[in-house]
Amino acid sequence: xxxxxxxxxxxxxxxxxxxxxxxxxxxxxxxxxxxxxxxxxxxxxxxxxxxxxxxxxxxxxxxxxxxxxxxxxxxxxxxxxxxxxxxxxxxxxxxxxxxxxxxxxxxxxxxxxxxxxxxxxxx
Amino acid sequence: xxxxxxxxxxxxxxxxxxxxxxxxxxxxxxxxxxxxxxxxxxxxxxxxxxxxxxxxxxxxxxxxxxxxxxxxxxxxxxxxxxxxxxxxxxxxxxxxxxxxxxxxxxxxxxxxxxxxxxxxxxxxxxxxxxxxxxxxxxxxxxxxxxxxxxxxxxxxxxxxxxxxxxxxxxxxxxxxxxxxxxxxxxxxxxxxxxxxxxxxxxxxxxxxxxxxxxxxxxxxxxxxxxxxxxxxxxxxxxxxxxxxxxxxxxxxxxxxxxxxxxxxxxxxxxxxxxxxxxxxxxxxxxxxxxxxxxxxxxxxxxxxxxxxxxxxxxxxxxxxxxxxxxxxxxxxxxxxxxxxxxxxxxxxxxxxxxxxxxxxxxxxxxxxxxxxxxxxxxxxxxxxxxxxxxxxxxxxxxxxxxxxxxxxxxxxxxxxxxxxxxxxxxxxxxxxxxxxxxxxxxxxxxxxxxxxxxxxxxxxxxxxxxxxxxxxxxxxxxxxxxxxxxx
Numbered sequence: 162x163x164x165x166x167x168x169x170x171x172x173x174x175x176x177x178x179x180x181x182x183x184x185x186x187x188x189x190x191x192x193x194x195x196x197x198x199x200x201x202x203x204x205x206x207x208x209x210x211x212x213x214x215x216x217x218x219x220x221x222x223x224x225x226x227x228x229x230x231x232x233x234x235x236x237x238x239x240x241x242x243x244x245x246x247x248x249x250x251x252x253x254x255x256x257x258x259x260x261x262x263x264x265x266x267x268x269x270x271x272x273x274x275x276x277x278x279x280x281x282x283x284x
Numbered sequence: 285x286x287x288x289x290x291x292x293x294x295x296x297x298x299x300x301x302x303x304x305x306x307x308x309x310x311x312x313x314x315x316x317x318x319x320x321x322x323x324x325x326x327x328x329x330x331x332x333x334x335x336x337x338x339x340x341x342x343x344x345x346x347x348x349x350x351x352x353x354x355x356x357x358x359x360x361x362x363x364x365x366x367x368x369x370x371x372x373x374x375x376x377x378x379x380x381x382x383x384x385x386x387x388x389x390x391x392x393x394x395x396x397x398x399x400x401x402x403x404x405x406x407x408x409x410x411x412x413x414x415x416x417x418x419x420x421x422x423x424x425x426x427x428x429x430x431x432x433x434x435x436x437x438x439x440x441x442x443x444x445x446x447x448x449x450x451x452x453x454x455x456x457x458x459x460x461x462x463x464x465x466x467x468x469x470x471x472x473x474x475x476x477x478x479x480x481x482x483x484x485x486x487x488x489x490x491x492x493x494x495x496x497x498x499x500x501x502x503x504x505x506x507x508x509x510x511x512x513x514x515x516x517x518x519x520x521x522x523x524x525x526x527x528x529x530x531x532x533x534x535x536x537x538x539x540x541x542x543x544x545x546x547x548x549x550x551x552x553x554x555x556x557x558x559x560x561x562x563x564x565x566x567x568x569x570x571x572x573x574x575x576x577x578x579x580x581x582x583x584x585x586x587x588x589x590x591x592x593x594x595x596x597x598x599x600x601x602x603x604x605x606x607x608x609x610x611x612x613x614x615x616x617x618x619x620x621x622x623x624x625x626x627x628x629x630x631x632x633x634x635x636x637x638x639x640x641x642x643x644x645x646x647x648x649x650x651x652x653x654x655x656x657x658x659x660x661x662x663x664x665x666x667x668x669x670x671x672x673x674x675x676x677x678x679x680x681x682x683x684x685x686x687x688x689x690x691x692x693x694x695x696x697x698x699x700x701x702x703x704x705x706x707x708x709x710x711x712x713x714x715x716x717x718x719x720x721x722x723x724x725x726x727x728x729x730x731x732x733x734x735x736x737x738x739x740x741x742x743x744x745x746x747x748x749x750x751x752x753x754x755x756x757x758x759x760x761x762x763x764x765x766x767x768x769x770x771x
Contacts, residue, residue, distance in 0.1 A: 256294050270312045277319040 228280050239268055297355040300347045300362035303340040303370065304409055310336035311402035318395020326394050333381050333398040337405070341374045352769045354415065358477070361415045363769025368618065368762070369412045369545040372625055373538050377405045379629040380534030382737050387530050387636050388437075397437060401534065404430035408542035412549075416476040417466045420546055424462070424510065427542065428455050431535050435527040447526020454519040458509030465502025469554075472496045478553035485557040500558055503550065504565055511543035513603060514572040517596045521584075524592035529639070529646075532588055533632035536595050541621050544602055548614055551606060552770055559609055566607050567699060573600030574703060578710035586646050587635055590713060591628075594672060597710055598624060604687040604703055608694035611764075611771050616686035618763035623671075623679040623752060630745030631668045634661055637732050637742075651717060653726030661732070662721045664746040671749045673714035674707050679752040686760070 246253075246261050275281060314329045314336075321328070344367050352363030380401060388394055407426030414420035432455060436448025470476060472492040473484035485496065505516060512520040524532045555562055577597025584590040598620075605617035638645025655662035671680035684707060692700040752759055 267312065270316060274315055274319065 225283065232275060232280065235268070235271065239265075295356045297353045300353050300355055301360065302347055303344045304406060304413075306340050306343060307336060307402050307406045307409070310339075311399045311406065314395050314402065315399040318393065318399070327385075327389070329395040329398045330381055330385055333402055334378055336402060337374045337378045337381070341371055344370050344374070350768070358415060359419050360410075360413050361769075362413060364766045365545070365549075365769035366413045367769075368766035369541055369621075370409050372541045372621055373405060373408045373412075376534060376537040376541065376625055376629070377401060379625075379633075379741060380530050380538070382741055383530035383533055383629070383633055383636055384528075385737060386735050387528060387639070391438065397434070400430045400434050400437075404434065404534075404538065408538055411542045412545040414546060414549070415478055415553075417469070417478075418476050420550075421459075421463065421466065423542070423546075425459060427539055428459065428510065431531075431539060434531045435523055435535070437528055437531065441526075443526040444528065445526075447523045451519050451523040454509065458506045458516065460506075461502050461509070462506025465499045465504075465506060468495050468499025468502065472499065478549060481554040482556055485555065496558070497561060500555060500562060501565065504547075504562065504569075507543055507547050507550075508569060511540050511547075511599050512592075512596055513569050513599050514576040514596055515569075517573070517576060520596060521589045521592040524595070525586060525588045525646075529588065529632060529636045532591070533629055533636075536591065536628050536632075537621075537625050540595070540599065540602075541625070544599075544606075544617055544621065547606060548617065548770060551609070552614070563607050563609060566603050567696070570600050570603035570607060570699065571702060573597065573603060574706040575600075578706045578713075581710065581713045584713075585648050587648055587651070587717070588646050590648075591631065591635075594710070594714075595628075597706065598672075600706070601684055601687050601703060604691040604696075604699065607696060607699065608687075608690040610690060610694055611767055612693060613687070613690035614770060615760070615764045615767050616683075616690045618766055619686045619756075619760055620683040622759060622763065623683040623749070626745045626748045626752075627668055627671050627680055630664060630742055630749065631672070633738055633741045633745070634665045634668070637661065637738060648717065648720055649727060651720045652724035654721045654730065656726060657730040658732060661742065664742045665721055666718045667746050667749055669714040669717045671753070673711040675711070677753045679749040679756075681753060682756040682760075 242264070243261070246257065250257065310332065314332050317332065318326055318329055348362055348364065348367040350364070352361055354361050381398060384397065384401075388397055391397065404427050407423045407428070407430060410423030410426065411420055412423075414423060432448055432452045435451050436445050438444040466476070469481055472488070472495045473481045475481050475484060488496075509516040509519075524536065527535065551559075551562060573596050577593050577595070577600055581590050581593035581597065584593060602617050602620050605613040605620065607613070608616070635646065638650055644650075651665070654665070667678060671678035674680045674684040684703075688700045688703050691703070
């Protein structure tokens with residue numbers, strides 16, 4: 162495991178970093194060069210879910226924002242798990258299938274719980 | 285860890301997971317049960333939870349053979365060691381539920397409470413059956429996340445929420461440290477499996493020694509947080525004081541048993557090559573814990589805070605068993621944990637009984653004059669305090685005796701002497717409670733709720749403490765036998 166091993170293993174990551182930097186820089190550079198410039202103070206102000214950008218941080222914050230966000234994370238992750246599972250389903254066999262069904266049932270319990278508790282209602 | 289070929293075969297020996305499966309399914313059943321029944325019937329979930337623990341205990345005994353068995357391609361092990369610690373944790377959970385019966389009666393969503401307790405239990409059981417860092421971390425997090433919520437369960441009580449938040453933030457930090465350490469060990473050995481890491485470290489000589497040591501230090505620090513070893517104990521007094529008292533009782537036993545069990549597995553399987561290094565680290569942690577626990581407890585007026593420092597002192601004693609790094613030391617840890625379970629549950633049962641008519645009953649002053657009103661409870665509390673202090677011929681004495689004997693046998697004479705010294709200092713604050721109970725005048729009227737199960741808990745734990753104190757051999761033999769899976 163010498164230096165060449167490291168270089169080989171991590172070369173794709175280095176390329177990835179370069180591409181990521183390029184992807185990040187490209188819109189900024191391109192708009193400077195190509196787009197029509199029309200500066201305005203409001204365009205520079207931060208936008209956050211209808212809250213004033215600069216005020217006392219110790220204000221009541223509707224916990225439902227948090228609830229929706231956390232529910233989104235859970236079910237978004239479910240999809241993130243389902244996709245690779247679906248791709249290799251023919252290789253992992255019946256055991257892999259049962260495993261995923263158990264996972265979905267457990268999530269379903271959470272879903273019923275959230276529903277029954279009224280976490281999905283905004284009113 | 286066997287090489288896995290596609291398609292996955294069904295894992296062999298899946299029946300050893302049966303206790304965990306029962307708990308997982310029943311935790312979800314209780315969660316849903318609570319949603320669909322009327323308010324009067326919600327208390328049933330407590331009985332369901334107790335029945336679950338008993339069923340899990342029976343299956344644990346039934347699926348455990350003298351050979352250690354693995355399932356899930358070597359990710360999960362069931363042996364005497366795991367079975368014994370699981371039984372301790374199941375007992376802690378049953379006690380915790382019994383202590384909650386009256387205490388949590390007025391709370392809403394009581395089903396969630398018992399479901400969370402079972403989830404925490406599931407996490408702990410997963411931990412002690414882990415053969416590698418991945419399974420272990422899964423268990424640690426399941427346990428920790430459930431306990432954070434349990435600590436903050438009375439969410440309209442400010443100190444409960446505050447305790448939960450502090451515990452959560454420091455707990456997350458410790459999980460981060462644990463993962464960071466695991467990543468270092470993975471980096472130097474290329475493995476998550478305890479045994480394979482052990483082999484790799486034994487064969488690697490001194491190459492990558494610094495990275496290995498950093499990994500070991502972070503893993504130890506992360507686990508020290510979870511079992512509240514000084515200097516990583518800061519969250520303990522606040523969390524213990526703010527949590528509902530039954531949760532305090534539960535978290536001062538369950539997670540400690542699980543944490544020390546998995547530490548034993550890590551040190552025995554993965555780090556025998558680093559024994560000299562980890563002993564040096566644990567030595568200072570033990571001395572600090574003994575000092576902080578026993579000295580700071582003297583200043584406490586709130587008995588839950590006092591018990592928090594008492595826990596820190598006791599984990600200091602338990603660390604002596606790890607420092608001894610011998611079968612006697614590990615057996616001593618199991619003995620300590622068994623006896624500590626009964627002492628703690630008995631003490632907290634009496635503390636919970638003190639709550640009455642709007643008085644929390646958590647201050648030392650509240651105990652004043654208890655002996656004149658309820659001599660039975662007073663006697664039990666006295667026994668618990670003497671036992672925690674390590675007075676001979678009560679259970680706590682043999683617990684301390686076993687660890688100190690093991691550590692002196694292993695050649696750490698001064699550490700043993702220091703432990704005896706701190707134990708003597710600690711005796712002061714335990715015996716002070718007895719002074720309040722027996723020699724002070726009653727200041728507020730006592731009005732004990734007379735739940736028969738609470739009475740039974742107090743009586744049972746007192747009797748066990750006395751019986752073990754007089755005749756400790758059977759418990760010690762069982763603990764030595766439980767080590768068969770480990771060393």
